[in-house]
Amino acid sequence: MAHIDENPLGRDLPLDPLPGHSSRGRLERVLRRGEFAVTAELNPPDSANPQDVYERAAIFEGWVDGINAVDASGANCHMSSVGICALLTRMGYAPIMQIACRDKNRIAIQGDVLGAAAMGVANIMCLTGDGVQAGDQPGAKPVFDLDCMSLLETVRIMRDNGKFLSGRKLTTPPQVFLGAAINPFAPPYDFRPYRLAKKIEAGAQFVQSQYCFDVPMFRTYMEKVRDLGLDEKCYILCGVGPLASAKTARWIRSNVPGIHIPDSIIARLEGAQDQKKEGKQLCIDIINEVKEIAGVSGVHVMAYRQEEYVAEIVHESGVLKGRTPWKRESNLGDALVAERMDALRDGKTENQEEMADVAAHRPH
Numbered sequence: 001m002a003h004i005d006e007n008p009l010g011r012d013l014p015l016d017p018l019p020g021h022s023s024r025g026r027l028e029r030v031l032r033r034g035e036f037a038v039t040a041e042l043n044p045p046d047s048a049n050p051q052d053v054y055e056r057a058a059i060f061e062g063w064v065d066g067i068n069a070v071d072a073s074g075a076n077c078h079m080s081s082v083g084i085c086a087l088l089t090r091m092g093y094a095p096i097m098q099i100a101c102r103d104k105n106r107i108a109i110q111g112d113v114l115g116a117a118a119m120g121v122a123n124i125m126c127l128t129g130d131g132v133q134a135g136d137q138p139g140a141k142p143v144f145d146l147d148c149m150s151l152l153e154t155v156r157i158m159r160d161n162g163k164f165l166s167g168r169k170l171t172t173p174p175q176v177f178l179g180a181a182i183n184p185f186a187p188p189y190d191f192r193p194y195r196l197a198k199k200i201e202a203g204a205q206f207v208q209s210q211y212c213f214d215v216p217m218f219r220t221y222m223e224k225v226r227d228l229g230l231d232e233k234c235y236i237l238c239g240v241g242p243l244a245s246a247k248t249a250r251w252i253r254s255n256v257p258g259i260h261i262p263d264s265i266i267a268r269l270e271g272a273q274d275q276k277k278e279g280k281q282l283c284i285d286i287i288n289e290v291k292e293i294a295g296v297s298g299v300h301v302m303a304y305r306q307e308e309y310v311a312e313i314v315h316e317s318g319v320l321k322g323r324t325p326w327k328r329e330s331n332l333g334d335a336l337v338a339e340r341m342d343a344l345r346d347g348k349t350e351n352q353e354e355m356a357d358v359a360a361h362r363p364h
Contacts, residue, residue: 005030023175026065028122031298039066039298040068040300046078050087059310060307062325063314064301067095068096070084071103077135092326096124096179097116101128105146110164124178125208126203152203153203189220193225212238212290214260222296236297240287242306280313
C-alpha cells in the first residue's frame, strides 16, 4: 500500500502528528517506515530571484525525500539557508535546513530555529561550519559561539523541554527532526564511530556522511557502528556523488579537506572514454554497494553542478524500489484560469465582470 505523506487540505500545510515522531515531516516518516531514503543537496544561488531556487528544486521532484538547504558551505556567501527553506516550504518541498555555527551566535540561531519551524521546516542539520579562511571573504569575523554538539543540544532542549538556553519558556516548541554530519573517511578513523555516538547523545536522529568513494573503508566504519548499536539509535545516510573527470577528482583530493578519493577511483575515470558518464556510473555503482550494507538507511546525493544527473542516478540505482517520493502535481484548473486571465490582460475582452468571475472561482 502506497503512503501519501500529504495534507489533503493543501500540499504546503503540515502533516498530522504521529506517535513517537519528533516532526511532521516526510523524511522522518520515510525513515521510520524502514524505506530507503534519498536526499539531495540544492546548490544555492548567488541571486535574490526565487525562480532560481524553484528551478533547481524542480530537478529533484519525485526522486528525493528531502532537499538540503546549504548554509554558506565552504564559508562562501550565497542565498541563506533559511531563505531557501522559506521558498521551498511555500511550494510543499521537504527542506533540510543546515545551520553552521560559524556565522551566528546562540541568540540568532535559536531565533532562526523558531522561524524555520513556523514556516514548516521539519528537518534541521547541525554543523560546526568551515572556517572563514576557506572562503572568498577570509577577513570576515568568525563567531563559533556553539559547535555541532552544543547546537544539537540547544535545538533538542528547545524541542523536548520547551525552553531557550536561558531557561525562558517557549509558547510552542519547534517540531523538528535533528540531523548532523559524519566523516568516516577522515583520521583518526577508529575514533569516528565514537564521535557519532556523541552526536547521537547530543540529539542527532539522522546523519549524512561526507562523500563515499571508498566503500571498503565505509563498510569497516559501519561494522563498528553496528557493534556499538548506533545504527539502532540513528538513521545513517551515506553521502555519494558523481565526479566530472579524473582532473576534478585530483583537484578535490588535493584542495578539499575531508574528502578521500582512492587512486583506483581516479584510474577508473582516466581509463574511460567519457569520463563524465563514467563518473555518473561510478556513483550508481557505489550506491548499489552501500545500500546492501547493514545499518545504512539511505543515501545523500551531492551532485554539485551536475544536479541534472540526480534523477538518472536514483532511477538507475533502483534504490527507491518503485516508490515515488513526493512531487508537485499540476492543477488543470489553475492552468485554465491562468490562460483566461492572460487573455483578459491582453485586451481580448473588456468584460470586467468576467475578470472578477475568473478570480472568484479560481480553484483552491
